[in-house]
Amino acid sequence: MRSSPQHTSPVGQSDVTAQWMTAPGPWAPVHSLVLVSHLKLMGGGLPVPAGRAQQNSGAVHSGWPVPQKNALPASGSEITSGPRLASSEPPLLELLSCTDASVAPPLDEPEELDEPEEPEEPEEPDDEPAPASPYDPLSSSVGGAPPHAGAITNASRTRTGNGRLRMASSPQEGPCQVEPAGARCKAKRGRQRVSSPAFPLRLQMGNVPCMRRAIAAGTTVVALLSAPPARAQDVDIPFTKTTLPNGMVVVFAEDHAIPQVVVDTAFDVGSRMERPGRTGFAHLFEHLMFMGTRRAPTHMFDEWMEQAGGHNNASTRADLTEYYDVAPPTALPLLLWLEADRVRDLGHEIDQAKLGLQRDVVLNERRQNIENEPYGVEELELPKLVWPEGHPYHHPVIGSPADLQAASVADVKQFFDTWYDPANASMVVAGDFDATQARQTIDGWFGTIPSRGKPVDPGAPGFTDQKTTLSGVIRQTVQDDVELAKVTIAWQSPRHLGPGDAELDLLASVLSSGKASRLYRTLVYDQKIAQSVGASQQSQALASTFVVSALVRPGIDPARVEKALFEQVAAVRAQEVTPEELQRARNVYEMAFVEGLQSLPGRAALLNEYQVETGDPGYVRRDLERYRKATAQDLMAYAKKVLLPDAVVVLTIVPKTGGRP
Numbered sequence: 001m002r003s004s005p006q007h008t009s010p011v012g013q014s015d016v017t018a019q020w021m022t023a024p025g026p027w028a029p030v031h032s033l034v035l036v037s038h039l040k041l042m043g044g045g046l047p048v049p050a051g052r053a054q055q056n057s058g059a060v061h062s063g064w065p066v067p068q069k070n071a072l073p074a075s076g077s078e079i080t081s082g083p084r085l086a087s088s089e090p091p092l093l094e095l096l097s098c099t100d101a102s103v104a105p106p107l108d109e110p111e112e113l114d115e116p117e118e119p120e121e122p123e124e125p126d127d128e129p130a131p132a133s134p135y136d137p138l139s140s141s142v143g144g145a146p147p148h149a150g151a152i153t154n155a156s157r158t159r160t161g162n163g164r165l166r167m168a169s170s171p172q173e174g175p176c177q178v179e180p181a182g183a184r185c186k187a188k189r190g191r192q193r194v195s196s197p198a199f200p201l202r203l204q205m206g207n208v209p210c211m212r213r214a215i216a217a218g219t220t221v222v223a224l225l226s227a228p229p230a231r232a233q234d235v236d237i238p239f240t241k242t243t244l245p246n247g248m249v250v251v252f253a254e255d256h257a258i259p260q261v262v263v264d265t266a267f268d269v270g271s272r273m274e275r276p277g278r279t280g281f282a283h284l285f286e287h288l289m290f291m292g293t294r295r296a297p298t299h300m301f302d303e304w305m306e307q308a309g310g311h312n313n314a315s316t317r318a319d320l321t322e323y324y325d326v327a328p329p330t331a332l333p334l335l336l337w338l339e340a341d342r343v344r345d346l347g348h349e350i351d352q353a354k355l356g357l358q359r360d361v362v363l364n365e366r367r368q369n370i371e372n373e374p375y376g377v378e379e380l381e382l383p384k385l386v387w388p389e390g391h392p393y394h395h396p397v398i399g400s401p402a403d404l405q406a407a408s409v410a411d412v413k414q415f416f417d418t419w420y421d422p423a424n425a426s427m428v429v430a431g432d433f434d435a436t437q438a439r440q441t442i443d444g445w446f447g448t449i450p451s452r453g454k455p456v457d458p459g460a461p462g463f464t465d466q467k468t469t470l471s472g473v474i475r476q477t478v479q480d481d482v483e484l485a486k487v488t489i490a491w492q493s494p495r496h497l498g499p500g501d502a503e504l505d506l507l508a509s510v511l512s513s514g515k516a517s518r519l520y521r522t523l524v525y526d527q528k529i530a531q532s533v534g535a536s537q538q539s540q541a542l543a544s545t546f547v548v549s550a551l552v553r554p555g556i557d558p559a560r561v562e563k564a565l566f567e568q569v570a571a572v573r574a575q576e577v578t579p580e581e582l583q584r585a586r587n588v589y590e591m592a593f594v595e596g597l598q599s600l601p602g603r604a605a606l607l608n609e610y611q612v613e614t615g616d617p618g619y620v621r622r623d624l625e626r627y628r629k630a631t632a633q634d635l636m637a638y639a640k641k642v643l644l645p646d647a648v649v650v651l652t653i654v655p656k657t658g659g660r661p
Contacts, residue, residue: 235594235624237603239428239617240435246451247423250442251607251617253430255600261431263325263335264604265343268426268612269419270319271399272392272542273458278407280362280399281415283316287358288412289323290314293345301338308334318393319541320612326601329432333441336429340445343425347416352409359404366398374482375653385476385649386490386545388469392460393540422446423454426611430604465495465543470647479656484531485552486653487562489569493546493642496539497613500638502626504537504546507635509585510577511535511548511568516584518568519548529556529564541613546642558652566645573639576632589627 239253271282292298305312310327325335370376380396387394427446429438463469470492494500512519512535523530530550538545548569552561577585596602597620610619 235597235620237597237607237618237620239607241611241617242439244422244443244447246447246449247421247454248446248449248451249426249611250439250446251426251428251611252435252438253428253603253607254433254435255430255603256432258600259329259432260600261327261329261332261335261429261433262601262604263332263339264428264430264601264608265323265339266426266428266608266612267321267420268424268454268457269321270317271395271397272318272460273419274395274399277403278411278415279395279403280397281403281407281411282321282419283397283399284358284362284404284407285412285415285420286314286316286321286323287361288350288354289342289346291346291350291354291358293341293349295341295345296338301342304334305331305338310335316397317540318397320609322605322608324601324605332429332433332438336438336441336445339427340449343420343422343446344449347413347420350409350412350416355407355409355412359407362398362404363401366401370396370398372481375480375486377478377480377653378486378488378651381476381478382488382490382545382649382651385474385651386470386492387543391463391469392458392542417452418455421451421453421455422449423451426608428604428608428611428617430607431600460542463543465493465498468492468642468644468647470644470649472646474649475652476650477652477654480653482653482655484554485558485561485655486549487552487558487565488547488549488651488653489562489565490649490651491546491643491647493537493544494638495543496541497619497623497626500642501537501539501544503630503634503638504544504642505539506582506585506589506627506630507572507577507639508535508537508546508548509588510572510581510635513585513588518571519550519565522568523550523561523564527564529553529561558654562650562652569639569643570645572636573643576636579632582630582632582635586627586630590624593624 237253238255239251241249241251243249269282271279274281290301292301296304302312305325305327308327308331310325310331312323312325314321314323316322323339325339327335370379379398383393383396427442429435429442468491493504509517511517512533514520515525517533519530519533519535523533529552531553532551533549535548536546538547548565550561550565552558597606606620607617610623611617613619
């Protein structure tokens, strides 16, 4: 998990890059005046270099310059206004304020109008103007500045102590929440299939199209339960797709139901692409991507985005690294500018100080979130037991401390040059925006980034997801600072979206989803030997891991719990699940899947994941159809093939001798 950047070390850049970030466009005066007004509201002042005022050739509305109709910049120029700003709209600051004329109630007319006051005489300027701020959009000292979306900050967005602000991602989530320091990213071992915030999703309920708007969370659940079931062929995420000249794939998903935009950028790189002796680089570089550039130094990536009402985060897993930004529609140019800026230049500006800072953050994250987390040792030990030496999933996403300590600046720059190439990236822009205008912006800022070509995926030579490499029962018992023992049983299983993946997903639900599930009913309710149970198909691109586990009740021998787990697995291998169990598993999965798609960030992430894995962002129907077609015979067949009693890993975590210190 990354921390906010603390310092910068600006370096030079090519003339091409400088021209790309500084070329004036017809919209440039808009964001310049917005930032100047913003800084003046905060008590600051900025000098206006001579000659820049003459660049404003647009019309004037309420004293604000706006772009001329149909004025679009050429490729390489700087697009610097919010979307859909036109001369008929109110001023940009007014649009972002809490007293927006379009939403505020009308004021009663006063009985008498006071005479206007005489304007005050302007103060004489100092003989010598103040030095230009490095963030001054009117200054070219740092090669240009981002298109700020406005001057009004959200009063509810606050920081407390060493916490990190997290904006509520939907109207139903309530007020802003503060996350612990460092909670900026997620190093994922498995795949998170669904999420839950309630946002609109276009569905076909039966044959009648509808747009479900975000409403109270309780009403949403009632509507989902009472509505006719959504068939797989009825779920659709409208999108358009284009490929830039440098190979970068861009997906546009317009949805004007709510005033929000998401920019989700995925790089086809994860921990499985790391070479031996340099593990943990994918996650480390995710942290480094927030360390700033000469144009957006220090923590300005976060500060400018938050001032525009947005927030961001990132995650790293074995197969993919994802970055996402969420903000009001007026901030879309800022989000795109910030992303293009760091993709173009950040890797080249990494120095020893930046590397050292984020390496320490990652090592502390390992200690805090894994080593000192109850049962966190499982994340470190299970991959080594399930996957043999030489397999790309053999090491954890967080990497080895020794490898991270040995990392050099040259290693990091080589990693950036190889994997953070535009040809190895895909970006989804989703929400309330105009795709034609966004395409113009992206062509100018992303399309001009040079590419070395898409790197070759190393894959897993000599391995297949259809045949296990385990040749027996591998057992390991480790001690941890915990109160209760835990038994985890794991098998190698088919890859994500591959044959058997959906069947094992449904089987995991039959085993552990809800109090009517087999594991809960037997181990927790009937035998009372387990505190909690779980089962999951942890899907990954090359191969997956099927896991069942149980937290052992006090006074119970872990061996007894292990025996009970194996008995339940043997039962699904020997006999088909009932039609009721299968239908309940389908309902649980489809409900969670569709509910997760209501989130705009969730839809953007899913489109990007499908693009990376299949080359088709619209894979959602075929994905869901896998679960609808699965039969009880299929579940039993894959249980027999995958959940072998003699090719399995058993990891038992027991309390340290003497208990906690």
